[in-house]
Amino acid sequence: MTAYLITGASIVGEGVADLLIENGAIVAIGNDLARPDGVEIVDGSGKIALPGLVDLHTHLREPGREDAETVLTGTRAAAMGGFTAVFAMANTDPVADTAGVVEQVWRLGREAGYADVYPIGAVTVGRQGTQLAELGAMADSAARVRVFSDDGDCVWDAALMRRALEYVKAFGGVIAQHAQEPRLTQGAQMNEGALSGVLGLTGWPSVAEESIIARDILLNAHVGSKLHICHLSTKGSVEIVRAAKKRGLEVTAEVTPHHLLLTEDLLTSYNPVFKVNPPLRTKADVEAVREGLADGTIDIVATDHAPHPVEDKDCEWSAAAFGMTGLETALSVVQHAMIDTKLMTWADLADRMSYRPAAIGQIGEHGRPLEVGAPANVTLIDPAVERTVVPGESASLSRNTPFAGMKLPGQVVATFLRGTPTVLDGKLTRCGINS
Numbered sequence: 152m153t154a155y156l157i158t159g160a161s162i163v164g165e166g167v168a169d170l171l172i173e174n175g176a177i178v179a180i181g182n183d184l185a186r187p188d189g190v191e192i193v194d195g196s197g198k199i200a201l202p203g204l205v206d207l208h209t210h211l212r213e214p215g216r217e218d219a220e221t222v223l224t225g226t227r228a229a230a231m232g233g234f235t236a237v238f239a240m241a242n243t244d245p246v247a248d249t250a251g252v253v254e255q256v257w258r259l260g261r262e263a264g265y266a267d268v269y270p271i272g273a274v275t276v277g278r279q280g281t282q283l284a285e286l287g288a289m290a291d292s293a294a295r296v297r298v299f300s301d302d303g304d305c306v307w308d309a310a311l312m313r314r315a316l317e318y319v320k321a322f323g324g325v326i327a328q329h330a331q332e333p334r335l336t337q338g339a340q341m342n343e344g345a346l347s348g349v350l351g352l353t354g355w356p357s358v359a360e361e362s363i364i365a366r367d368i369l370l371n372a373h374v375g376s377k378l379h380i381c382h383l384s385t386k387g388s389v390e391i392v393r394a395a396k397k398r399g400l401e402v403t404a405e406v407t408p409h410h411l412l413l414t415e416d417l418l419t420s421y422n423p424v425f426k427v428n429p430p431l432r433t434k435a436d437v438e439a440v441r442e443g444l445a446d447g448t449i450d451i452v453a454t455d456h457a458p459h460p461v462e463d464k465d466c467e468w469s470a471a472a473f474g475m476t477g478l479e480t481a482l483s484v485v486q487h488a489m490i491d492t493k494l495m496t497w498a499d500l501a502d503r504m505s506y507r508p509a510a511i512g513q514i515g516e517h518g519r520p521l522e523v524g525a526p527a528n529v530t531l532i533d534p535a536v537e538r539t540v541v542p543g544e545s546a547s548l549s550r551n552t553p554f555a556g557m558k559l560p561g562q563v564v565a566t567f568l569r570g571t572p573t574v575l576d577g578k579l580t581r582c583g584i585n586s
């Protein structure tokens with residue numbers, strides 16, 4: 152295995168120093184380090200070294216929608232975005248609701264080699280919301296599933312949600328809820344408010360999200376298990392989670408990069424690239440989720456990378472699929488929305504995009520501080536570069552980025568997965584077994 156020496160980077164938690172990677176681990180941090188034979192030098196001056204990013208919410212689409220994304224293409228996009236681990240959502244075809252399917256996804260991730268893939272198991276059989284899936288069998292499988300979600304749909308039946316929380320409590324699992332009250336969002340197309348009236352699109356009220364979050368926090372307080380809230384998007388949701396945490400109730404929550412930056416005003420274009428679940432909200436909501444992320448009410452940023460092929464997005468608004476890609480732009484959007492605005496530091500970003508998602512997902516190998524002895528999962532970024540987002544340049548199979556044409560700060564220069572570069576000089580390497 153080649154050794155790598157990153158020179159003169161600003162190492163989060165350590166200050167400016169050199170960082171030596173050998174045999175998959177960080178073996179030295181300091182100045183004037185001895186250089187092993189054949190070491191490759193990576194110029195880190197002016198750059199920031201972060202712990203490899205962890206995405207708790209990615210749609211890789213395999214099995215079933217390999218026209219939108221595969222484990223290989225999705226993890227290539229992840230590597231380009233600085234991620235070393237991604238959690239793959241269960242809304243595939245077949246649904247990831249058995250040990251067989253989660254093991255398949257896990258194995259595909261290992262074979263691809265660009266990022267570790269941790270499958271999320273469905274909560275209910277076929278994500279149909281009527282009968283609990285084999286949660287224990289998925290937990291005991293080679294994939295060691297700890298996070299369960301019917302994402303795409305809400306576990307709406309309160310009794311079933313209670314059972315799921317009770318079941319995973321036995322092994323410390325977590326239920327990740329897609330908080331969407333289905334009766335309040337029938338036919339909903341965009342955030343409910345003055346603008347939905349003007350545009351003539353069926354509204355999606357904030358309370359459809361907030362009522363489920365409130366209910367589930369109370370349910371979980373009763374059960375004493377682990378609850379995680381997916382893609383929280385409203386000011387009211389932030390207030391509910393903040394109040395719950397103040398009372399000492401167990402809940403974690405995520406926000407997406409797009410909900411940290413974009414508002415419903417973009418919808419006046421009727422461009423379905425901005426159609427997403429939950430919908431883009433108002434400026435007041437964006438301010439509230441930024442504040443919530445900064446003060447720790449919202450634990451993490453998760454991309455909800457939701458690739459869709461052109462034919463599912465390039466159509467009339469009401470017929471288009473919900474979802475946007477996000478793995479390759481997440482870090483830049485968070486830098487723009489949270490760091491360049493002075494709401495967060497780089498250490499905070501490492502916490503929200505690496506340490507805490509790894510802790511919620513219970514993966515020990517990732518989300519560790521850059522210290523001697525830790526696995527070499529490292530992301531090196533140049534925060535000074537400005538780049539324009541070009542959908543055609545994406546490593547993802549899909550092109551549905553809402554940031555197309557936008558100028559964003561920051562560029563991933565290198566990503567190391569257990570000491571092997573998946574990205575070097577800003578380009579994908581051929582590290583994977585299958586590539």
Ligand SMILES: NC(=O)N[C@@H](CC(=O)O)C(=O)O
Nearest residue numbers: 210302303427428457473474
């Ligand atoms: N976020 C989305 O708009 N779409 C997701 C489903 C989901 O995350 O709810 C998808 O699978 O396409």
Ligand SMILES: [Zn+2]
Nearest residue numbers: 302303329381
């Ligand atoms: Zn969802």
Ligand SMILES: [Zn+2]
Nearest residue numbers: 240302303455
């Ligand atoms: Zn999702």
